[in-house]
């Protein structure tokens with residue numbers, strides 16, 4: 162259970178209105194960063210660093226708040242597994258009633274290993290292989306989000322050979338500008354995802370002729386880290402006429418409007434000032450209520466089940482990456498604070514100019530100074546902050562890179578032969594290592610010298 166920042170007493174988040182939940186349950190008590198009721202300095206003494214830490218109650222609170230906001234709709238939230246696929250996270254969301262949006266056979270395996278129901282799984286992705294389609298059909302997934310005509314034909318053939326009917330939705334690209342980073346925008350016709358709105362009716366007509374397909378729905382997804390409700394409303398409104406006509410001609414049952422709800426990474430306050438964390442809202446935040454208010458009036462009249470595929474929203478603010486300062490290096494132009502976490506552990510800054518707040522685990526009271534915070538990897542892209550005001554840090558001080566719960570560990574690699582990090586799940590005053598740190602032996606597992 163979380164504790165009040167002022168009194169240190171436990172906060173009963175379960176008893177609160179969902180929209181009064183803070184952004185996440187990381188906060189300082191007696192000058193030390195805590196996750197819910199767990200002192201992160203003490204945790205790091207035991208796990209070592211770098212390490213990922215997730216707050217169970219934050220994830221649960223996010224699910225419940227979104228689920229509550231969508232109540233006017235007959236809906237199913239299919240958590241996008243790719244954002245954070247740890248079994249413990251999947252188990253937690255399964256218990257809340259979530260379905261899952263998967264993009265590979267590996268993710269299907271994880272969902273099943275965590276006790277998830279394949280009948281609540283949607284399968285997305287532009288390159289589904291025959292083996293993946295076979296595994297998903299055998300498992301009895303909810304539906305495939307089909308991204309191309311050749312994929313329709315392939316799914317039909319495989320379903321026929323298995324004596325099954327494949328449930329499908331076609332991913333339709335509404336050509337709206339999600340106003341996000343170019344690498345995470347997917348709803349423009351220039352990128353590889355989905356089928357253009359102008360061709361969608363024709364593709365459904367073709368699909369209806371294929372005997373081993375069951376046309377169950379329509380799907381769209383316009384991108385990620387979207388911070389305004391308007392692009393979602395625009396995409397939904399653009400697709401409504403198509404969805405109505407498909408409902409009337411083929412009896413489709415659902416409309417999935419994908420994921421993409423953004424989170425606050427950069428609160429535009431001095432880094433290290435955590436006051437904003439405790440508020441339920443932030444001027445830069447798209448709240449579940451804002452999101453619902455924009456789309457519910459457009460979707461409700463369809464009378465269909467609405468599917469949602471949020472990933473980042475569910476877990477992004479719920480995780481941090483703990484790291485320890487190794488060296489502080491100063492030259493006439495800059496100060497570099499060199500930490501033990503690297504771009505192989507958290508690639509967002511290098512890959513899409515992603516921002517993470519850098520905060521000390523122990524508050525220093527020192528005035529912030531401009532510096533770069535960099536990792537150990539032999540690449541200039543290996544940085545977490547550039548020319549940013551951060552409280553001055555010394556060797557062995559620990560930091561947290563905030564909001565690292567989504568697209569963090571899941572994108573990690575062994576580059577530079579660095580073992581993959583442990584993941585820790587905090588629940589109230591308890592914490593559990595839900596993935597062990599890799600050992601040096603793990604690094605060479607499966608390799609041989611001929």
Ligand SMILES: *Cc1c(COP(=O)(O)O)cnc(C)c1O
Pocket residue numbers: 241243244262285286382384385386419420421422470471472473474
């Ligand atoms: C990545 C993805 C999602 C999840 O995106 P978030 O921005 O993490 O919410 C949902 N649906 C599809 C099809 C995706 O590719």
